[in-house]
Amino acid sequence: MITIRGDMLEGGGQILRLSTALATLIGEPIRIVRVRGKRRPPGLRRQHMTALKVLASLCNGQVEGLRLGSTEVFFKPGDIRGGSYRFDVGTAGSVSLILQAAMPVMVFAPAPVRLRLRGGTNNPMAPPVDYLERVLLEDLRLMGVEALLRVYRRGFYPRGGGEVEVQTQPSRRLKPIMLQELGRILEVRGLVYSCRLPSHIADRMASSASxxxxxxxxxxxxxxxxxxxxxxxxxxxxxxxxxxxxKHSHGFLGVDNLGVKGKRAEVVGSEAAEQLIKLVEGGYPVDRHLCDQLIVWMALADGVSRIKTIELTLHALTCIELTKTILKAELKIEGDLGRPAVIECRGIGYEK
Incomplete structure (x- = not known):
């Protein structure tokens, strides 16, 4: 049995979600102690409980400690299976973070999977679902992942209520990915969205960014x-x-910014543009969101992947530690926390 400390490194929900997903893939029981030990309050919140329920359903697994505030969880996975599933977080908790845990398991199911989630789609503490659709999934297609994401309704804080569906086709083995340099820029695209607000807000965000x-x-x-x-x-x-x-000649990258009450739309747009400019002028093909999201896929791939990111985050370091511990993948880092870095991973060539 695998035992993981939930207060290591990043110390939040990411450890619970990712370690449970990886344990599901290799079919090993896992115990996570000190769950979200660096958060106040620690322990399970509703979105973490939903992630565990999703993973348990995808593999007919068993969960102990599935209650609000629980600081210890035991998860025993069964056999991964296809099918259709529907879950409601019940809050504005991020569905993107649940999908980050579920998608690697979904892709290696023996049959197609359809997962519909209700919760927060655009959350200040997580990548928006639009980022998953327009950046992450585009890069994963280069690795051989077949997945489609559709947003049926947006969900913001405080009530959430957004609805997203992801469909995956079975994959046998993933190809490695090479994002060592920013290739020739082929397309620059923008999406501005607003709900229950005057139309000029979206116009002003787009205008200032452009x-x-x-x-x-x-x-x-x-x-x-x-x-x-x-x-x-x-x-x-x-x-x-x-x-x-x-979209560049080697892959995709992106940045996002969420509107905040009291912040002018022009500032929201220009801040996003400045983030993108830093990536372009520095020649970085991997933004800070993409870095930690790609690591698990690199670890599962067959061969050596190499990425260059604008910032090595604590989330990325946590992903690296978990994939090394659970999957026994080989990873090397050139760079320091909070600075640009190159990450190389020799994947395990996982296949189901």
Missing amino acids: ERLRRIGLNPVFEKEVLQPGNPKCSLDPGCGILLSI
């Missing part, structure tokens, strides 16, 4: 999604945000 990007020769093509009550995709609570993405 103006800043054009100064360095980037000409983004924007999609605007302005939703009001009556539209089935409109959220229960007001909210807005922006996603900027680049």
Whole structure:
């Protein structure tokens, strides 16, 4: 049995989600102690409980300690299976973070999987679902992952209520990925979205981002999604945000920014643009979100992957430690925490 301390490194819910997903893949029982030990309060919240329920359903697994505030969890996985599943977080807890744990298991199911989640789609503490759809899944396709994501309704804090569905096809073995340099820029795209807010807010976010990007020769093509009550995709609570993405000759990268009450729309847009400019001018093909999300896939792939990121985060270091401990993958880091880094991983060539 594997035992993992939930207060190591990042010390949050990521340890619970990722370690349980990896244990599911290799079919090993796992115990996580001191769950979310560096959070206040520690222990399970609703979104973490939902992630465990999703993983248990995907493999007919058994869970002990599945209650609010629990600081110790035992998970015994069964056989991974396909099928259709539906879960409701019950809060604005991020569905993106649940999908990060579920997707590696879904992809290696022996049959297609359809997973529908209800909760927060655009959350300040997690990548938005739009990032998963337009950046992460695009890069994973280069590795051989077949997955589609559709947003049925947006969900913002405090009530959530967003709905997202992901469909996956079975994969036998993943190819490694090489993102060592920013390739030739082929497309720059933007998405601005708002719910229950005046339409000029989305226009101003797009305009300010475009103006800043054009100064360095980037000409983004924007999609605007302005939703009001009556539209089935409109959220229960007001909210807005922006996603900027680049397709280059080696892959995809992106940045996002969520609107905050009291912050001008122009600032939201220009802040996102500045993040993208730093990536482009530094020649970094991997943004800080993409780095920690790719590590588990690199560890599962057959061969050597290598990525260059603008920032080595504590989340990324946590992912690295867990994949080394549970999957026995070989990873090397050139760089320091909070600084640019190159990560090399010799994957285990996982196949189900």
